[in-house]
Amino acid sequence: MNVRSHVIPRFNCHPERSHSRTSQATKSKNLRLLLFLLVFTLPTHAQLPAGTTDAAQTQTQDPLLTQANEALSKQDYPTALKLLTTLAEKNPDNAPILYNLASTQDALDQTTTAEATYRRAIAADPNYLEPHVALGLLLARNNRRTEAHVELLKATTLTADNSPLKARAFRALARIDQSSNPAQASDELLSAIKISPETPDDILLSGELAEASGDTAAAEAAYSRLLAADPQDHDATAALTHLLLHQQKPDQAETLLTAALAKDPDNPTLNAQLASLYDQQNKPAEALPIAEKLHTAHPEDPAITRLLARLYTRNDQYEKALPLYTTLSVAAPHDPTILDDHADALIHLKRYAEAETLLQRAVANPADFPSKDDLGNAASHLAFASSANNDPKVTLQALTLRATVLSNSPSTLFLEAAAHDKLHHTKQATDLYKQFLSVANGQFPNEEWEARHRLIALEHGK
Secondary structure (H helix, E strand, O other): OOOEOOOOOOOOOEOOEOOOOOOHHHHHHHOHHHHHOOOOOOOOOOOOOOOOOEOOOOOOOOHHHHHHHHHHHOOOHHHHHHHHHHHHHHOOOOHHHHHHHHHHHHHOOOHHHHHHHHHHHHHHOOOOHHHHHHHHHHHHHOOOHHHHHHHHHHHOOOOOOOOHHHHHHHHHHHHHHOOOOHHHHHHHHHHHHHHOOOOHHHHHHHHHHHHHOOOHHHHHHHHHHHHHHOOOOHHHHHHHHHHHHHOOOHHHHHHHHHHHHHHOOOOHHHHHHHHHHHHHOOOHHHHHHHHHHHHHHOOOOHHHHHHHHHHHHHOOOHHHHHHHHHHHHHHOOOOHHHHHHHHHHHHHOOOHHHHHHHHHHHOOOHHHOOOHHHHHHHHHHHHHHHHHOOOHHHHHHHHHHHOOOOOOOHHHHHHHHHHHHHOOOHHHHHHHHHHHHHHHOOOOHHHHHHHHHHHHHHHHOO
16 A cells, blocks of 8 residues: 555635635634634645545555555644655655655645755656645745745646646736736636636636726626625625725725624624724724624634734724734734734824834845835835934935835924934935925924024025
8 A cells, every 4th residue: 555645634625715705604704704804815725636546656565655645644743754765765756755754744844844845756756746736736825925836836837637737827827926926817717727627716706806907897796696696605795795896986895794793793704894994984983883793703813913013003093903913913023014913003103213123124135025115105104204203314304215115204304304403414414304294284393493593594504
């Protein structure tokens, strides 16, 4: 009995979806469509379809093979890990054994080790489909999308047959390309559907892609098709709600949400959307209780935590927002938008030194920001925090970074002038104070008063 290319049974999700559609309870727990409100993230694990590859054609008499098969069939991954490690040591160039070992390591959340072992399997047999797909999924869920794209694209070229794995690779590629290249993602989704039947997830993705391409009619048709087939499909409800909000149809969105919530009042995704809807309508009294209830029920969910923190911030409740942002920053120390939101709360609480430290971390890698506006806003916050913290050199650095993505404003001109003033750069400060006054037009009375008096002082100091 030989070790088969093994499926990690406990992983039923994949990069193109964050959860199984088999039950509403599972949907509620995973909160995938909070991504419509906040940020797209990839799921924590992935699974390949069942395979039948012979993992050790030349080692059929090795009793470890039978033991490994038995451990895998029982999902006894610690035991399987020991057995497969020994088998891999005895057969270092056996790609199926290495693939099964990597899958087992993956199941045990040994991500770094699993990645290395998947790569060993690929090196042993570059045309072996399974490890390419598995490695691509692993890289994708760890937000290494460029590398993931390479592996998954390679997987689609390795076999001419209509393998379910090949369809899986196309679907994962579509999810990766969804934001940056929706047209390409649509082609990839179509390629997947040609290989395996269209799923509800495919219909949902087609709607999302149509929406990203500006074809709101096609998007609405896709979401409506899902709801017609299953009125209880909360993914479709949330997607259509998102579209209606984008179309500035809050009344229709609210009607859709309240009808769905009447049947499933505790659904976290729909409640989060309703809270966001009320927030957009400037109804904090309606929005905050919903978000607070959600956070109480799901205190570990980062999307809900961030939603509540933003609602507190929008309602000037920075003391309540701050501990939530602190939790988020600890959990995602390299997310620049979370660091920026955290720092913004600190700025409003006049804790400028702490804000400056967070913002310097946030802007250290400008390419990590989802948009130029996000980078520009963080740089603006850093300029203000460092100025309030009497750190003019950092202020100028922040303004220089901001200028790469946003044009000057009266506020930035004043901050730049003040920074040069503190550094005794008289000519630059004088010129910038004058530029500021020429565009301020009475909108900043305190700063205008200070600029005029500083110009007098600078002139006398010559």
